[in-house]
Amino acid sequence: MSETLSRGFDDGGPFFAAKMKYPGLWGWLTSTNHKRIGMLYLVLIGTFFSVAVVIGVLMRIALLSPGMHFVSAQVYNSLFTLHGIIMIFLVVIPVVPTIFGNFALPMLIGANDMAFPRLNLFTWYLFLAGAVLAFVSVFTNGGAPDTGWTFYVPFSLKTTVNVPLATFAVFVLGMSSILTGINIVTTVHQLRAPGMTFFKMPLSVWGLYSTAWVQILATPIIGITMLLILVERIFGVGVFDPTKGGDPLLYQHLFWIYSHPAVYIMILPAMGVMSDLFPVFSHKNVFGYKMIAFSSLAIASVGSLVWGHHMYVSGQSDTAGIIFSLLTFLVAVPSAIKVFNWLATMYKGSISVEPPFLFALTFVFLFTIGGLSGLFIGALAVDVQLHDTYFIVGHFHYIIFGGTGFGTFAALHYWFPKMTGRMPAKRPAILGWFISFVGFNLFYFPFFIMGWMGMPRRYADYLPKFTGLQRFSSVGAYIMVTGIVIIIGNLLWSRRKGQLAPPNPWGGATLEWSLPSPAPLENWEEPPEVTRGPYEFGKREEGR
């Protein structure tokens, strides 16, 4: 394989139609071009997302009425485990860094590709391999894992289902994530266009950059934790087995040392994209550029020190609990800074309500609800009541789906013209947004109430008193999924039939909008000279 694979192209053609060394599908699978790899990731992640949504719907069908009608308890355990593993490791962690970190990042900083193009393609194959392993684990050697995505010991060491292969899959996916992080950090440090200083970078790049550091520094810990589960199951070493002197609590520490920062891997890059969208659709310079940039770094660093808040009731010391609680409240500050700065950006702006911006506003609304509910469970005393209830499930779905999910839809609609050369059709997009937004709240808000009333998470059945709320929530889920189907269907339709897009349909001032739509295979003949900030709209050349 040589670098010339992606270089032998006809000048001027769009990246997806450019002539590659190999024709057709093989040309895609061997291309080291950052835009093509971004699209490869989009296809895989989109597929996994659909699978996990279907699994989610199955759970909501099972929960329509009390009693066990639709699935057995064991199947239900597998359903929520698979939903969690797929959504967390195959969708939400990689979604923004791999799709937009690949497709958009080099264009945003005026580079022609990532720092390590071949490594970049390799991460996609690692990702695919990890996904295949995860799916194989469902059907072999005892069947689908039933441990939840957290693989807590001692259950994960005792259960007869195929945990070893699933944990190995997570290890491989972690490798892919680490290499993507290394690629992004190196790219940002080494490949910025002349004049693109760190404080002239678009804020989405700051988001991706901070995230990449978390990917590099936190992911190895889940790597070793998953390896230890493997070693435990194969050799029975005993580091987590109390009968051999091990301590199961240490597993939880190791797991959350990664998995809490991973929450920020999920949300930070989406926050970065939001910071790009708000100024564009308000036609106004971003409010507090440096504060948003530094708040990303602050979230990345303080967020690495709050893992103990998952373990308030696991038997860690009260002192540890108090410190972790304090740090948890602290990490809310940089998140709040971002929210206030986005809102301040809109103030006196000339706002155009386009589909990407509707999704961006939804991000802020839902993320705020999710973030505030996080303060409830970050408080030591309240958490004793709420731990392991639906309240937690509501909290993280508001953050992860409301935030990252809707943020991803925003990013998809925003960069859609660059990806396809066509505009996402506006009316169906708004219809899909409205239905999914309403459905989302009908679906997840009752979770807060049920959690408060004591409904435990991960139960296949519930007491009759929850029937009304559970049913309400299930109907909300169906409405939300209808909305998602409309959104995705509209994007697929617009890809072929949408209006042709001008180079700069939204009036953005970042570098990617100076390129034609769809983007060419090679971004720039001459490296662009950057003389102004990413949100100085006054000085932009009229491209619409």
Next chain:
Amino acid sequence: MSADGTHPRADLEADDFQAARGKVGMWLFICTEVLLFGGLFLLYSVYRFKHHVDFHAGSMDLSRVAGTLNTIVLITSSLTAALAVHSLREGSIVQAKRFVAATILFGLTFLTVKGFEWGTKFEHGLYPNSPVLLGMPKGQILFFGLYFTMTGLHALHVIVGMSIFGYTLRHLGSTVTAAKPVLLENVTLFWHLVDVIWIFLFPLFYLIS
């Protein structure tokens, strides 16, 4: 890493720029390796704090001679690796090849000694989940569990390092030259990391009694 000959940006074509990129990537990768072992060192410190008497007793059972020998072997191999980089920069491909070969041989020596060491333990019935080990105090079960896990993972790294050295050896003089030394430099960086990890493992397991 990449060799984009047709890249329009002149500054990207410069070899030192390529090398800088490769180096940045390698250092970041080394960060991840440190953290990978960091998780295990965390377990080690917690369990040693809980069971320090058992850990001392377990340490008595390890062969200090073998441990010391391996430490010397590995440090020497780091020297030969560094000398290989030096020779390559000076332009002496033959010399560089010799030093790389020597590094691989030292790596092999390390693994052999390690193999004998593990073999003796197995002969005495000491291996994870063995009846002999399970009859010992809990702290010792953990000590030997961590000993096998950590030195095992380290040995895997030695094997990976040797393989990449072998790959580099084949390409020395063709794609790896004085002007493009980055592959040899990076694998040497990795080798030093493997060496440094051993320098922590050695006292923590062999010298605590």
